[in-house]
Amino acid sequence: xxxxxxxxxxxxxxxxxxxxxxxxxxxxxxxxxxxxxxx
Amino acid sequence: xxxxxxxxxxxxxxxxxxxxxxxxxxxxxxxxxxxxxxxxxxxxxxxxxxxxxxxxxxxxxxxxxxxxxxxxxxxxxxxxxxxxxxxxxxxxxxxxxxxxxxxxxxxxxxxxxxxxxxxxxxxxxxxxxxxxxxxxxxxxxxxxxxxxxxxxxxxxxxxxxxxxxxxxxxxxxxxxxxxxxxxxxxxxxxxxxxxxxxxxxxxxxxxxxxxxxxxxxxxxxxxxxxxxxxxxxxxxxxxxxxxxxxxxxxxxxxxxxxxxxxxxxxxxxxxxxxxxxxxxxxxxxxxxxxxxxxxxxx
Numbered sequence: 001x002x003x004x005x006x007x008x009x010x011x012x013x014x015x016x017x018x019x020x021x022x023x024x025x026x027x028x029x030x031x032x033x034x035x036x037x038x039x
Numbered sequence: 040x041x042x043x044x045x046x047x048x049x050x051x052x053x054x055x056x057x058x059x060x061x062x063x064x065x066x067x068x069x070x071x072x073x074x075x076x077x078x079x080x081x082x083x084x085x086x087x088x089x090x091x092x093x094x095x096x097x098x099x100x101x102x103x104x105x106x107x108x109x110x111x112x113x114x115x116x117x118x119x120x121x122x123x124x125x126x127x128x129x130x131x132x133x134x135x136x137x138x139x140x141x142x143x144x145x146x147x148x149x150x151x152x153x154x155x156x157x158x159x160x161x162x163x164x165x166x167x168x169x170x171x172x173x174x175x176x177x178x179x180x181x182x183x184x185x186x187x188x189x190x191x192x193x194x195x196x197x198x199x200x201x202x203x204x205x206x207x208x209x210x211x212x213x214x215x216x217x218x219x220x221x222x223x224x225x226x227x228x229x230x231x232x233x234x235x236x237x238x239x240x241x242x243x244x245x246x247x248x249x250x251x252x253x254x255x256x257x258x259x260x261x262x263x264x265x266x267x268x269x270x271x272x273x274x275x276x277x278x279x280x281x282x283x284x285x286x287x288x289x290x291x292x293x294x295x296x297x298x299x300x301x302x303x304x305x306x307x308x309x310x311x312x313x314x315x316x317x318x319x320x321x322x323x324x325x326x327x328x329x330x331x332x333x334x335x336x337x
Contacts, residue, residue, distance in 0.1 A: 001334075003307060007327035016306045024305075026327060036307070 005032045051159035052076075055169070059084060059140075063160040063167045067182040073140070074178050076158030076169035081146040081176055081198075083189060084206070091136035102128035142204040146176075146191065183301070232276055234265050234285035238292050245295040250310040253296050257312055260285055293318070298331060300324045308333060 001017070007026040015024045019037050026032065055077035056062040062073035062084065071086035091097075104126065114122040156171040166179045174193035181188060191198070241256035263276035265285050272285035297316070299306040300323035308331075317332040 001307065002332050004330040005305075005327045006329075007325075009326040011325040011327065012303065013325055014304045016304065016309075018308060026325075028326075 001036045003034050003036065005034070007032075048163050049159055049161045051157055053157055055156070055158065063158065065160070065165050065167050065178060065180050067180040067185070069182070069185065070180050070187055072167075072178055072180055072187050074158070074167045074169070076167070076176070078153065078156065078169065078171035078174050078176075079148055079150045081169070081191070082143050083178055083187070084143040085141045085187060086138060087141055090141055091138055094134060094136050096133055096136045099133055102130070104128060140206050142202055143206060144189070145201045145203055146189075146198040147201070148198050232259070232263070233274055234260050234272055234282065235274075235288065238285060238288040241292045242288070242295055245292065245310040246299070248309050250296070250312060253292070253310045254312045257289075257292055257296075260289065294321055297321075298323070298329050300329075305329070307331060 005024075005026060007028055007030065009028045011026045013024050013026065015022050015034075017036055024032075052061075056075040059073055059075075062075050065072050065074065066086070069088050071088075073084040073086070075082040075084075107126070111122055111126055151174075152172055154172050156169075158167070158169040160167045164179070166177055168178075169176045174191070174196075176189060176191045178187070178189045180186075237256045237259040241253045241260075244250075244252035244256060264278055265272050265276060267273070267278055267281075270286060272282060272289070274280040274282035274284065293312065296310045296312045297308060297318050298321045299309050302324050305323060305325070311333070315334040317330075319330040321329040321331070323329055
């Protein structure tokens with residue numbers, strides 16, 4: 001699974017998938033691309 | 040002395056509330072619930088922070104007084120202790136818009152034995168509990184999940200559950216709809232073949248992380264010819280009765296099954312309705328756009 005996040009503002013979120021959760025800090029204007037484990 | 044009596048951060052009453060003014064309150068800042076605690080006619084009255092009656096106050100703007108604040112701050116230490124009482128922009132008294140409740144949920148049973156009745160509210164957890172004999176009802180409002188929850192237990196529990204919008208002062212134009220959410224054991228299904236029913240069902244299943252049930256409800260709409268060539272939808276199968284419910288709700292179902300968000304949470308593939316796919320430009324509630332692609336192997 002690949003996810004691209006394009007934040008318009010700063011955010012601190014809890015990212016959850018079927019395999020678990022992790023904290024994620026996002027900065028406005030800084031895209032993040034994450035490759036996560038099999039769904 | 041029982042554990043319940045030892046609680047110090049809360050309050051309790053030995054009888055149900057007879058008036059809404061005496062009901063115990065619980066809420067999240069968005070939804071509220073007034074709980075009466077009657078075991079025979081168990082009423083919980085739901086409120087919402089935007090359910091107010093217009094009175095002109097909705098157009099009121101904040102007074103423009105910031106520029107005068109330093110002068111006021113200087114007058115107070117100088118001994119003018121009443122100076123703040125006239126610190127207004129001169130407008131007349133304007134009441135806030137009055138709240139009105141949305142509806143009440145009633146769980147009625149054949150009146151039973153009343154013994155050891157007690158209703159209480161725990162200020163630490165925000166949970167309201169009403170116990171009467173072996174019957175126990177607990178209510179709380181979840182801020183994280185934005186739901187009002189009532190959990191009732193009793194030996195051989197049976198109850199007549201109704202959603203009743205007929206409340207004193209309710210505006211005649213207020214409309215209330217009810218739906219049925221799937222339970223964990225999956226025994227409840229759709230009540231009829233209306234598109235909005237299937238899609239409510241799918242939305243609830245997606246929130247519960249139940250991909251199989253979300254897919255089945257979605258298929259009930261996709262396989263029964265609900266959509267015209269224009270993509271406008273119908274209320275019933277075979278394009279019977281033009282109705283926009285499904286046209287708007289179906290994309291929401293797809294999104295909710297793949298990407299869910301709150302202001303501080305992102306859930307990816309909570310109830311995937313297809314094994315492989317790609318979805319782009321999903322707006323989240325924390326201000327980001329999400330593109331997501333997935334397959335069983337990656």
